[in-house]
Amino acid sequence: MRYPPYGPRELGRSGVTVPPLGLGCAPLGNLYRAVGEERAQDVVRTALAVGAGHFDTAPHYGLGLSEERLGRALRGRDRATYTLSTKVGRRLRPLAPGEETAGEGFVDTPARARVRDFSRAGIRATLEASLERLGVDAVDIVYLHDVEDHLHEVYETGFPALAELRAQRVVRAIGFGMNHSGVLARLVADLDVDVVLCAGRWTLLERTAFDDLLPVCARRGTSVVVGGVYNSGLLADPSPGAPYNYAPAPGALLDRARQLAAVCARFDVPLKAAALRFPFGHRSVASAVVGAAAPEEMAENAALFTRHIPDELWHTLVARGLLDPDLPLPLTE
Structure with a gap:
């Protein structure tokens, strides 16, 4: 399959379009380490400057800190x-x-607690x-x-409750976000979903979503935003000691990642560039959101994406x- 991943794409039939590269905003909520206020704002400014104006956040991220910083x-x-x-x-x-x-x-989060709430009033x-x-009247997508x-x-x-908000035009696109592609596949098959955010299951190291989620999305016309393209850092x-799924990578996966890096080096391509591009071999993939804790990281991701x-x-x-x-490849010719 030949598919250059440039230019905005519509999410399902929602009318919402996203650029192919976006910013995952968990680091703005002090994921694992504190990020200063000015640095967090510089990350967002850099994302806008490089054309990655697709911002994904959540109340979970820093107990609201990510949303507050993004809003400022x-x-x-x-x-x-921006989307x-x-x-x-x-x-x-x-x-x-x-x-x-x-x-x-x-770390260093506001004094709040999380409560699981799937009631209509809670949503x-x-x-x-x-x-x-966030300081806005509406968001484009709710997961x-x-x-x-x-x-x-x-x-x-x-x-x-989410479908009702979409019907009332309070939000334009709705879906689910998680790293369990099999559960996402079931939800897409059963429900009228515009887009799913799937983290870590469609990467250079993992084909799980290709086997369960992506066929259902292609059949249903549901778009996919991918996260976790670097598999937590591996x-x-x-x-040695590189993380995979938020724990030290098993030896076999570490060895495979090193072999991938060696082949990429032969072509003078950073492994990160190949990891960022690979998911776009499948036509259901509309965008990738990648976290950044510093403006230099955001600028690097943008440069890698266009490599x-x-x-x-x-x-x-x-x-x-x-x-x-059998995997679809992001070929250019």
Whole structure:
């Protein structure tokens, strides 16, 4: 399959278009390490400057800190110049007296707690609070977030509440975001979904989504935004101790990542560039959102995305057994 991944694409039939590269805003919520306010705003400014005006955030990210920082960075900018997505399913509340914040990987966060809430009122209240933190009247996309253990509530109340918001034009595109591609496949098959955000399951190292999710999306006309293209860092720097799925990478995967890097080096292509481009071999993929904790990281991701990658590199990866021969490749000729 030949598909140059440049230019905006529509998400399903929603009318919402996104650029192919976006900013995942979990780092703006102090994921694993604190990011200063000015640096966070510089990351957003850089994303806009390089044409990556597709911002994905969530209340979960830093207990609202990511949304607040993103809102401050976007204040005063023409709302038509960027696309904004957030998530519902985790409602935030103030801490009770004596209660401690559960960071869940985020540090130096506001004094709030997360509450799972898939009720109609909870979905609406969560979105309204997000809009206030973001300082906007509306977002373009809303995802139900990490619902794999809450499917009964999703079918009973969560998705109907989101579909109602779409019908009322409060939001334009709706879907689900998680790293369980099999669950996403079931939800896309059953429900009227515009877009899914799938993290880590369609990468140079993983084909899981190709086998379960992507065929359903192609059949249903559902778009895919990919996250986790570097598999938590293993495809960014495959050195000993590199993370994979938020834990040290198993030896076999580390070895495979190193072999991928060696082939890329033969063609003078950084492994990160190949990892960022690879998912676009499938036509259902509309965009990739990549996190950045510094403006230099955002600028690097943009440069990597536009890097020329010869078709021979992909064919060599297949010939070496590093990519399965049935996978669609992002060929340019």
